[in-house]
Amino acid sequence: SSGINAEYGGPLTLEMKVIIESARGQYVTLDDRLKKAISTIDKRSAIAPSQAQLRDHITEQCKQLMGSDNTDITPRLVYYNTEHKLIYVANPKCGSTSFKKFLLRLGGDQREYSDMENVHNEEANPLLKSLWDEPEEFQKEALATYFKVTFVRNPLVRLVSGYRNKIVRVPRNHYIDQIQEIISQNYGVEESLSWMPRKPYRPSFQQFVEYLLYTGNAVENYHWAPFADNIGLCGSMKFDLIAQLETAQEHIIDMKERVPSLKDIDFPLSRTENNADQYSSEELTALAFSNLTETLTKQVYKLYEKEIKLLGYSLIDNDNFPFLNSADVFIDEI
Numbered sequence: 001s002s003g004i005n006a007e008y009g010g011p012l013t014l015e016m017k018v019i020i021e022s023a024r025g026q027y028v029t030l031d032d033r034l035k036k037a038i039s040t041i042d043k044r045s046a047i048a049p050s051q052a053q054l055r056d057h058i059t060e061q062c063k064q065l066m067g068s069d070n071t072d073i074t075p076r077l078v079y080y081n082t083e084h085k086l087i088y089v090a091n092p093k094c095g096s097t098s099f100k101k102f103l104l105r106l107g108g109d110q111r112e113y114s115d116m117e118n119v120h121n122e123e124a125n126p127l128l129k130s131l132w133d134e135p136e137e138f139q140k141e142a143l144a145t146y147f148k149v150t151f152v153r154n155p156l157v158r159l160v161s162g163y164r165n166k167i168v169r170v171p172r173n174h175y176i177d178q179i180q181e182i183i184s185q186n187y188g189v190e191e192s193l194s195w196m197p198r199k200p201y202r203p204s205f206q207q208f209v210e211y212l213l214y215t216g217n218a219v220e221n222y223h224w225a226p227f228a229d230n231i232g233l234c235g236s237m238k239f240d241l242i243a244q245l246e247t248a249q250e251h252i253i254d255m256k257e258r259v260p261s262l263k264d265i266d267f268p269l270s271r272t273e274n275n276a277d278q279y280s281s282e283e284l285t286a287l288a289f290s291n292l293t294e295t296l297t298k299q300v301y302k303l304y305e306k307e308i309k310l311l312g313y314s315l316i317d318n319d320n321f322p323f324l325n326s327a328d329v330f331i332d333e334i
Contacts, residue, residue: 065306073232075235079103084106088149089239092162097119098269102265103128104125105266151245154282154323156300157322160284170197179203183195186203206292248270
């Protein structure tokens with residue numbers, strides 16, 4: 001339908017077409033758009049505070065956020081490996097696919113990482129062991145003695161990553177229904193009923209954000225819902241490593257140094273390292289947010305207020321985006 005298909009000059013992937021749709025009119029050419037987006041991403045500005053600094057900050061922020069509420073917050077997805085005494089708290093869209101592949105390798109899976117598919121299906125991957133399936137006595141012993149790690153990510157980048165993965169690339173299952181809902185909201189029921197995944201149109205990032213905020217899906221879907229409680233950042237679990245995906249390589253090296261038995265086991269490459277993505281999620285996040293209204297942007301910031309305050313992640317207009325500001329400079333108000 002001409003109502004939901006725009007014209008673009010030059011060879012663009014479907015993904016780039018969709019991202020640019022949400023920033024349409026802001027810049028003259030695709031090159032200019034990408035230059036502006038990429039100019040905000042400087043890996044040399046990455047700051048990874050020490051784990052002691054980060055834990056101290058999180059503890060202090062949790063006290064302020066939780067107040068007198070002493071309810072323990074239990075992480076949702078917790079996996080373990082006995083041989084290497086390792087516990088991993090999974091956080092969707094924060095490198096969880098790669099870490100689960102790593103756990104499968106630790107458990108004895110000899111397949112190439114590229115051949116490991118459907119790793120989020122625990123029934124299909126019995127070597128991926130959930131701590132919550134074990135007796136309580138074992139859980140307590142493991143939590144007290146194993147090396148405990150989780151990965152976090154700038155929640156704004158994570159939101160765009162979820163959008164790219166579930167809406168843009170190859171939508172499946174209930175995500176197809178969600179796309180049809182978005183189309184119906186913007187173009188009417190007739191357009192919605194005629195849409196199928198094989199068609200090139202995808203909702204723009206702005207349409208996607210409006211849908212999440214106004215339907216409640218933003219807190220219902222683990223791929224973009226706020227993650228602080230899902231991984232128990234303010235809970236009783238004492239993490240040995242809270243790794244930021246933005247500086248993942250140095251954290252993986254740190255983990256291997258602190259768990260020597262992991263030293264000679266390769267960690268899976270990311271999509272960018274495998275050249276599966278032409279542009280990083282950080283670059284596309286700056287581009288995707290460039291045309292959101294100020295009201296929508298503030299609503300997104302408010303949605304992820306807890307993650308931003310707990311971890312100190314910088315926002316879109318900060319020169320240090322998408323990294324942490326530092327261990328001692330954090331947002332007081334959003």
